[in-house]
Amino acid sequence: MSDPAPEKLFSPALQPAVRERFLHADGDPFTGPRAYLENAGGGLTLKAVFAADQRVGALPDNAGRDNPASREVGRAIQAGRADVATFLGAPAGTILSEQSTTACAFRLLEAAALGRRGGNLVCSQLDHASFYDAAGILAARHGLERRVAPLNRATGALDPDAVAALVDADTAAVTVIHASNITGGRTDLAAVAARVRARAPQAMIIADGAQHAQHGLVDAAGCGVDAYVFSAYKIFSKPGFAFACLSERLAARPHAQLAGKAAADWDLGTRDPGGFAAFSAVVDYLCWLGAQTAAPAPADRRGLVAAAMHAIEAHEAALSRRLLHGADGLPGLLAHARVTLHGQRDHRAGREAVFAFSVAGAPTGRLVQEFGRRGVILHDRVSDAYSGHTLAALGVREVVRVSLAHYNTPAEVDAFLRALRDLLAPA
Ligand SMILES: Cc1ncc(COP(=O)(O)O)c(C=O)c1O
Helix, strand or coil, X not given: CCCCCCCCCCCCCHHHHHHHCECCCCEECCCEECEECECCCCCCCEHHHHHHHHHHXXXXXXXXXXXXXXXXXXXXXXXXXXXXXXXXXXXCCEEEEECCHHHHHHHHHHHHHCCCCCCEEEEECCCCHHHHHHHHHHHHHCCCEEEEECCECCCCECCHHHHHCCCCCCEEEEEEECECCCCXXXXXXXXXXXXHHHHCCCCEEEEECCCCCCCCCCCHHHHCCCEEEEEHHHHCCCCCCEEEEECHHHHCCCCCCXXXXXXXXXXXXXXXXXXXXXXXXXXXXXXXXXXXXXXCCCCCHHHHHHHHHHHHHXXXXXXXXXXXHEECCEECHHHCXXXXXXXXXXXXXXXXXXXXXXXXXXXXXXXXHHHHHXXXXXXXXXXXXXXXXXXXXHCCCEEEEEECCCCCCHHHHHHXXXXXXXXXXXX
16 A cells, blocks of 8 residues: 655645636535535536537537548547546556446446356445446346455455455456545555456456546556546546546457447447547646646656646645544544544545544434535435445445545635534534
């Protein structure tokens, strides 16, 4: 596991410059000023994303025609794909674009499972339902066994050995969530991949980065997975788009496609060019942020993205310390006797800035409403189609989730802590 990120808030000059680049950072268009602390559900959208989507989405004609507008559409799609590879630290090989991470989960697992009767698919209790259910449904469809690795209740994360213990020579695929959308627990992907490869070199390792992507650098090639998937709306772009990089051996597996297309082409039909331009705008933004935070600024886009993601991690680590331990006389989340934090209590080791907690005697739905009335936007995770399996493994039926992003400020964390203190104060 890599060392925990250093803690360093953005400078007083940089923080507002960051917020200025996002739509609705300070207020909701319907309800007015508020602190947006529900970033695990979807990041705020960059203004440049909206502009790029409109500009490229409005171009007449489709790609592949002999006219300037068509050539610009084609260029935007190619540039978007290259930027996905840069963002993921992946070779420029196969970059799949889909409507959602859920769609990617079904397609990738189907490709891994096809024609492998009698084997198994390994997923985990920490997986989002997209991978957990895809593994269950596709295992049943293809006559495979679904094996489910347990999460670690103390850390709210996944232990590499717990995954490795379930794989064998008949494992077709292993799904690994990089960061939990409920507990924030972060998986050591490289350790999982190394242990799985040692026992089951044939197994396709598919990483779900939907939650990690906005919190830290992705090194898809370095951590040795066969696919790394994420949703664009979680990282400041628009909904309706997910991307994945695929290893050569996974890309070559049979998959739905037009007969005359190259084997490694995974996109189906005409994709929205605005979605590709929008993601390039995300990478442009990260390059800008990297240039503000690294001295000297790296010369290439990957280096700038890495600098930005390290600065984001450091800022979020400082915010997370404040949230858990309090500051300026405000008690932190951990100081309240009625509060239980589910998962890692350390504010930076093995976790990201997503926190699940319960308050004894208080239903989560009512708490979320009360926070909302105090201008703090949170969400709860309940035992439904998305979260039931993970909450059961954690031993609870519902939790409140507070999740931070790098545009959040210490003042917004304090708004959360103040609301919590007031809500828990004896009547
Ligand atoms: C960890 C994780 N995986 C997968 C998903 C599903 O993403 P999508 O809505 O793009 O299918 C989510 C959505 O919240 C998530 O947090």
